[in-house]
Amino acid sequence: MNARSHGRPARLVTTLVRFMADRFPMHKLNVEAMIQKKEVPLHKMSWAYYLGGLVLFFFGIQLITGLLLLFYYQPSVSDAHASVEYLTRYVPGGALIRNVHAWSSSAMILTLLVHLITTFAMKAFERPRELTWISGVLLLLITFGFGFTGYLLPWHQIAVSATKIGLGSIELLGQYLPGSLADIPTRVKEAIQGEASVGQATLSRFFAAHVVLLPLAAFAVLGLHLVSVQVHGMSQGVDVPSRRTERFFPFFVLKDASLWGVMFFVLVALALCVPFESFFSYPLFEPYDPLGSTPDGIKPEWYFYFVYYPLELLPFWLVNLLMGAAVGVLLLAPWIFKGTSRKTLRMLAAGAATYLVVITLFGDAIYEMLKGGH
Amino acid sequence: MPSAFFYVGLPYAALALLVGGTVWRFKRDRFTITSLSSQVLEARTLAFGSLPWHVGILVVFVGHLIPFLVPELWQAVTANPAVLIGVEIVGLGAAVLAALGLGVLLTRRLLNARIQAVTSTMDLVILLLLMVQVLLGIVVAITAPYGAAWSAGTLMPYVRGLFTLSPDAALVAEMPAVIKAHVVLAFVTLALVPFTRLVHALVVPIHYLFRLPQRVVWASIRRAEELDNQPGGDPAEGRRDLVKGALGLAGAGVLLAAGVLDKLVRFVKGDAMSKDQKEHHMAQKLGRLEQTASQRALELERMRSETITVAKLSELQPKSGKYFIDYQMRPALAFQDEKGLPILISAKCTHLGCTVGSQADDQGRILCPCHISYFDIKTGRPNDGAPAKEPLPRLGWVIRDAKGKVLASRSADGTVEGSVDPKAPDAASYEVCIAKKYEEA
Amino acid sequence: MRPLALILLLSGVAAPSAALAYAEFQKHIQATSGRNVNCAVCHAHGDGPDGVKPGQVGSLTPAEVDRLNRARIAFEPGQTVDSPILNAFGNHIVFTVGKRQLLALKNDPGALAGRLQETDLDRDGISDGQELRDGTHPLDAQHGDPWKLMKVNTRRYGLHLVLLAVATFLGLYGLGHILRWFGRTAEAAMQGLRDRGRDEP
Known part of the structure; x- marks a missing residue:
């Protein structure tokens, strides 16, 4: 039996094996390659090499503080809010840990977005790093999942109402589907929330997702991401390969660790001095009352503004189309932008960054300007 | 001594x-x-x-x-x-x-x-x-x-x-x-x-840590050369780094460990509440449980009963709505129209499900605060250009007197049967109810 | 959020009729602070005192009604009251200002804050009067004007922050040196490995 007798399928298998071998040269996972020989290019974008590590740091902080919050949190509609209040008010250090968790979540998403944009601008998704890139995009989605599910857990007005709105937008998709398909989004929404409206079943599901499902998914994808980063090393990052490099160990590692140290200081100082909830009106943090009216000012966290404000301003189908396209382009970037120069990529990335910054900082003002007349 | x-x-x-x-x-x-x-x-x-x-x-x-x-x-x-x-x-x-x-x-x-x-x-x-x-x-x-x-x-x-x-x-x-x-x-x-x-x-010799290194060796040229050629440079230099590094890390470690442990131990040990705080907290938790219990009771009532009382007819007002819970456990509002009959309308915004406010404005509209949609309480229709497109559904109702006799009713499709005389001697006891048979499927 | 709150006020729906008794204060706070507030600043329930929910008039037991009546006749300042429809801050206002002046202040709602400069019920470092002006909750230490809280807390946790900064600095210093030492030693070890490899085959 030789390969030829199998024809096409055999060739497919060979291609796949080669593909995987290129993406996972596991023989490079040794001391020599990782400590002795690994080099980090030095150029004007070198700072971006630290971002991934920083996201990992914030993720670690989230794990630790999240575990500690679990000591006191009670995921039931009657107790969730009271347990969070108890933790913040009466448990020594509870407020600090909760604030670190909140600040760190925001910091993690911010760093992750910058990491994504710079990685794109540096064309670090180029062969053989396609899987690294895709796993990174998946991690971004998982992180947004963390944000969305975690927002509900304190079970206060803004938490439940924002979740209702978020899940409600799934349902709206139904109007664009023909015939009996139109029911599907509603079914999906009810499957996610577990009952006819957001209630105990939703809380239990979001809790399970936030503390078990998503962390497990994150570990798996993160493992893949880190291994591929290790075996492929740092990407060159600029069109003309830099001749100056820096030893990964100990110099890069040292700077990385120092950055983590400084960030730890900043994080704890922020959490100690500025409670995360002090930016919002307090009626939003009263326990959710299923029979009362919804207070105004219901909004998702700032990191969802880039989709929230377009949803408020543009036709629903258009926003969905754009977001779907964006995720598609992100996932397929290694193939779509195969031949694009880094200069063009940098401009695209700058455009995306400008959009994110403007909509996040000025979204409210733009919204008032366009819709304030009501 | x-x-x-x-x-x-x-x-x-x-x-x-x-x-x-x-x-x-x-x-x-x-x-x-x-x-x-x-x-x-x-x-x-x-x-x-x-x-x-x-x-x-x-x-x-x-x-x-x-x-x-x-x-x-x-x-x-x-x-x-x-x-x-x-x-x-x-x-x-x-x-x-x-x-x-x-x-x-x-x-x-x-x-x-x-x-x-x-x-x-x-x-x-x-x-x-x-x-x-x-x-x-x-x-x-x-x-x-x-x-x-x-x-x-x-x-x-x-x-x-x-x-x-x-x-x-x-x-x-x-x-x-x-x-x-x-x-x-x-x-x-x-x-x-x-x-x-x-x-x-x-x-x-405090200055020792910061002066340039001096090497103490046997007076032998061969040994000195050996040291010079040693990979990794002069071991004395390395040791100095080790000492400084260990000192720095030990200091940081001790400080951090003390700080983190202090916070952590007290966090795990739990609250430090006064008796008043404990009482207040327990009362609050009980209150929340009762709230949940009353909601469960509502749910059960809606499973069991054919009709459920919303309010006394005389309590209803034209502008200020009274919240109640419909058969699907959604919030709804009860107003009174100019003929003295009830208006029962869903309060779950048709846009994204927020609860609509209970106070009607001068044009008889109620507002959903989430994305600013105004709904006419008579028709349920949202204003033009509102994010909500569908009208709020009107609910059917039944009016009973104190003996349970049905005086009037309105089915979900809007047909009103019977009539009510607000000046009747027992009018104060008339009750507005929602009925299971009038609920939309 | 500010314009939204104003819209709601103009359309007259932000304040449920129940709470209209003291809506002047609510309106004033929202207009000056730009933050949305509800009746829970002073009342036990966010929708105000009228209703049948916990903390509202309709839910009171006879004993609580008794307490409510005693609070309602506390016309002069200095009387400790424990009204079941008020929270600790509401009771504190009645104690400090008295019912009579409180009713008079409806015409000048901004002046109430000035009368509450001396106390800080949640001990977050911002006086109750200032919290009223800022539209933040006087009973929640986690809630306050972020900038003011930062200044207060930086002073309050100064020692912690300094120790943390020292730890960070020491850590960076130590890390720098230990890694340099480790780099050297590892290099030596690698060299040793290579030398052995050269000799053996």
Whole structure:
């Protein structure tokens, strides 16, 4: 039996094996390659090499503080809010840990977005790093999942109402589907929330997702991401390969660790001095009352503004189309932008960054300007 | 009076010996004011002994010195429990480190033949003495913790009294035996300083850590060349980095560990509530449970009953709606129209499900605050350009009198049957109900 | 959020009729602070005192009604009251100002804050009067003007922050040196490995 007798399928298998071998040269996972020989290019974008590590740091902080919050949190509609209040008010250090968790979540998403944009601008998704890139995009989605599910857990007005709105937008998709398909989004929404409206079943599901499902998914994808980063090393990052490099160990590692140290200081100082909830009106943090009216000012966290404000301003189908396209382009970037120069990529990335910054900082003002007349 | 001897006589004798003895030694041979180095004879275990010992004992020494120099400041700082615990951890850690280092040094003196050759009796005596003293200190720290706090009223005034020539032995006489032993041994050690290698402590070369490295080698060109060609450069340079690095990391580690542990231990231990707070909190939790219970009761009622009372007809108002819960457990509002009949309308916004406000404006519209949609309460229709496109559904109702007789009803499709006379004598008892048969599927 | 709150006020729906008794204060706070507030600043229930929910008049037991009536006649300042429809801050206002002046202040709602400068019920470092002006909750230490809280807390946790900064600095210093040492040592070890490899085959 030789390969030829199998024809096409055999060739497919060979291609796949080669593909995987290129993406996972596991023989490079040794001391020599990782400590002795690994080099980090030095150029004007070198700072971006630290971002991934920083996201990992914030993720670690989230794990630790999240575990500690679990000591006191009670995921039931009657107790969730009271347990969070108890933790913040009466448990020594509870407020600090909760604030670190909140600040760190925001910091993690911010760093992750910058990491994504710079990685794109540096064309670090180029062969053989396609899987690294895709796993990174998946991690971004998982992180947004963390944000969305975690927002509900304190079970206060803004938490439940924002979740209702978020899940409600799934349902709206139904109007664009023909015939009996139109029911599907509603079914999906009810499957996610577990009952006819957001209630105990939703809380239990979001809790399970936030503390078990998503962390497990994150570990798996993160493992893949880190291994591929290790075996492929740092990407060159600029069109003309830099001749100056820096030893990964100990110099890069040292700077990385120092950055983590400084960030730890900043994080704890922020959490100690500025409670995360002090930016919002307090009626939003009263326990959710299923029979009362919804207070105004219901909004998702700032990191969802880039989709929230377009949803408020543009036709629903258009926003969905754009977001779907964006995720598609992100996932397929290694193939779509195969031949694009880094200069063009940098401009695209700058455009995306400008959009994110403007909509996040000025979204409210733009919204008032366009819709304030009501 | 043994206490007068131990706590007044001995200290002054020890101080006299320290000063006199040092002067005597300096006069006799000033170059012996040092600690005879044995590094050339044996370097490896020396590093593992000398380094921890010196780091540990210096920290402990400073810890004993500061409260004596600036007692008020020290008391103010250690009044904070976190700091006190930190001081306790740092002190105990340093003492253990010192004891371990000293143990290594002692073993080395006793077991290594080359070192034995240069070891004097006094060396062994002082090493053993220090060992006992450090161990006593550790025992004190464990049996009488928070020394930083309790020493403020006892040992500090005693030591200060010695220097202001008004010693008070009574301050020490009543203390536990270990503490007394620790104090007495301290003075004995002090007295021995000029006659042992400890004298080098009086001439600490602080600049050593920061001066350029000097290498001590056998006078041999071959050995020097070997060192130069050694991979990784000069090992002395490396060791200096190791020492500085270890010091920095140890400092950071101790501080961080103290801070994090302090927070963590108290976090895990749980609340520190007063009786009032406990009561208030428990009442609040009970309230929330009752709220959940009442909601469950509503749900059950909606499963079981064919009709459910919303309000008395006379309670309903044209502008100010009354919230109630419909058969699907969604919020709804009850108003009164101009004919005195009820208007029952869903309050779940058709856009994204927020609960619509209960106060109608002058045009008879209610507002969903989430995305600003105005709904007409008569038709349920949203205003033009509102994010909500679908009207709020009107609900059917039934009006019953006190005996349960149905006077009027409105089905979900809007057909009204029967009529109500608001001026009837029993009109005040008329009830507005929702009925299961009128609920939309 | 500010314009939204204003819209709601103009359309008259932000304040449920129940709470209209003291809506002047609510309106004033929202207009000056730009933050949305509800009746829970002073009342036990966010929708105000009228209704049948916990903390509202309709839910009271006879004993609580008794307490309510005693609070309602506390016309002069200095009387400790424990009204079941008020929270600790509401009771504190009645104690400090008295019912009579409180009713008079409806015409000048901004002046109430000035009367509450001396106390800080949640001990977050911002006086109750200032919290009223800022539209933040006077009973929640986690809630306050972020900038003011930062200034207060930086002073309050100064020692922690300094210790943390020292730890960070020491850590960076130590890390720098230890890694340099480790780099050297590892290099030496690698060199040793290579030398052995050269000799053996």
